Amino acid sequence: MKFVLKLLLIILLSTPLIFIGVVYLSVAQEPIVEPGGSTLSPRDITKAKNLLKQHDPRSLRNGQIKNLILDSKELNLLGNYLINSLNGHLIVTLNDKILKLQSSFQIPPNKLENYLNLSLLAQQNGDLITIRELQIGNLNLPNWISNLIVKQLLLFLQTAEPTRPFSQSLQSVRITDQQLIVRYKWNPDLLHVARKQFISTEEQERLYHYQKRLIKISNQPNLGRKVSLNHYLNGLFNDARKRSDSNNPVEENRAVLIVLGQHLSGHGHRLLFPETAHLHPARKKITLSERHDFAQHYMISAALSAIGDSQLADLIGLQKELSDSNRSSGFSFTDLAADRAGNYLGKVATESEKSARAVQKFFHFHPKETDYMPSVKGLPEGISARAFKTQYGSVNSEQFNQVEKQIQQRLKETAFYTQTENY
Template sequence: MKFASLDPASVSPRRSRRLWPWLLLSPLLLIAIAATLAVQSRPLVEPVDGGLKPEEIQSTKDFLRRNDPRRLQASPHRLLRIEERQLNLMLMQLAQRYGQGRGAAQIQLQAGTARLQASLQMPALGVWLNLEARLSQTLALPQVEELRLGHLPLPAWLAEAALRRGLGHLALSVQAQRAGELVESLRFNPQELLLGYHWQADSLDHVLGAFWTPDEQERAQAYNRRLVEISAAYPPGSSVSLALLMPPIFELARARSERPDADPVAENRAALLTLALFSTGQRWSKLLPSARAWPQPLPRMVTLAGRDDFPQHFLVSAVLALEGSGPLADAIGVYKEVADSRGGSGFSFNDIAADRAGTRFGLLAKDAPRSLQALMRVGLHELDFMPGVADLPEFLSAEAFQQRYGGIDAPAYRQMMAEIEARIAALPLLQQANVPRL
């Protein structure tokens, strides 16, 4: 059977006009089909119900502390063994952090191969974005053999480009590159990952330096310079209320946010980081190696409600929340209090209140940055942003906490937390900013 060839000249103008809409719609139709295949109604990995548990955060902190390369025996070449359970715990925490409580991830390790799965909820659409990748071991770093987005299989050659795009979305591309330069090999064993890396005396400086763009470094230096001026106004050995420190710092944030190319959220972030470091007795050089050459603020005790630990709770939680990790800030606050009850100062609900107030402050700094800057005026009172907590139970031992409240999932504990949330919601700063409750 012979088919007649199509002569372009034989296509009538009317028929040509009919074909054009189909030619234009075809790419859109393919995109719609791909988008439909990429999302699913259920997660591939279930997120942790109720967020991170205190003991899970403690496990990760202990693991990182034990394997801090600065504390290990001096050697340029290191080998780190990570059990699958511990690796999954860290992956879940990262997914929770960058997924703002809506993400989950896990990995399954076998001899020479690994299967990575991740899920991200998309509430606006009522669907889940699921990713699954199969990695194979090589002499150096692993390579992606298979990549699937929902029901949509993707060619392996797209994996590297997709990974770069994902890292760029997280603003981690440079940092990941610097950290990746330290990694020599990744080997997969059943339920175990072996990470080979090299470490020199200046390795940490290289990695930390990559976390800060030139604009961020200039911003940090500006707030550090302002804090140097503020700290010099108080006599040596004196204490200063956080309510006195925040107005001049945020006045600088407001002024800088008026520039045409300004990013008010970034200004608030730098302001809060500067205050958080100062309240904990740290310097910017802890995060940014080049800051060692900057003038340093004079040490002063920062207080809130007459205590020097409340500003630390408040500001660290604020920074974590501003970074997009409200659930993580909650979990870290609970973790510290549970840890204290097991061998430290005891479980304190007033510390939890400072954590939660800081979290709300950090979210306000992110969601309504200019409103917050305008509210940070001279005459700011501590009770504008921190609730009264003098009547809240504190210094509870593990036994007393369990006996009185029955654990962090018990009704008595939830009732106390509801009381704390009500006090925070009534804070004048939040009322004036007119922001929704968490």
């Protein structure tokens, strides 16, 4: 009996030491994946957007079986976007039915180190995927432990309330030579579940509030068919300013930009806000510098930037123009200027409480459009793909960079930039 008690005492006393040892081995001073280590091109963005179109919930039937097929570039795009809010970066490669994942997460400063590094090697064996290697920091886990962890994690996902509907929809996952194939069965209820589980009640309330406010603005009497974006920015940011007396101004601003960006994207509000399905905003042509496309570019970029990825917002704007170069509209540096200006709005409106309040104050005083939209006079537009290649070569050329620098300089000369750059 004394031996048992002594053994129990040793285990109890050593457990904290074991835990400290595991933590010590799990963190590192340097990341194995540097920020920006997985670079994305406008072409990658095009592929991702086409992928999203193929799996647009509005075009799927209840019970429809779909295959989501991802190559390594698409996995990197999706993965980095999903973990961006966690201060994480990853690189995924696929080869010979083996998936290799390396990721680094920056953790809050502490007395140990500052990065959590994760390496994973998974292989397709028949109908099963097995873990060949799992390393957390400097801690190498035996394969049997790695596979046990994965098995328990899958069991948890299948039974936990937030993730069970998604697990039930999942049919299979396979690793091929160059692709990851996810087979799923579509259930329209997943949208409602996702909104309920992954968007907090407070955020849902904010988004719903500003959506109703946007509809109210659109339905104002004596408002013409053509309306300046100023009218919406002033009304919504004024509302955000009042609500920020008792709420976080960053979150209020983010909700404003998401709602307005969603509205100008043309996708409608019913998918994101089914509660407002009975509300019908008057059809308005919202313009910026007398152009509807400028208002679209400006607000969609602002919304993308506000949700946490200004680099992605820049890339999507650039991709849109490269795509247009193959169409009748052509590549437009004027549209790119609207993208860059919107990106800056989204960034500064959500960077800190101080900058968020500065943005609210700016739009409270009814600024002119030229106060936040840079001049596009003389900027080339309507450039065909052939002409673009002849004149600029690529988006990395010196000729292209010169025009981009000109756009950036014009943005810096706006009243909005000069009043917010120090926040």
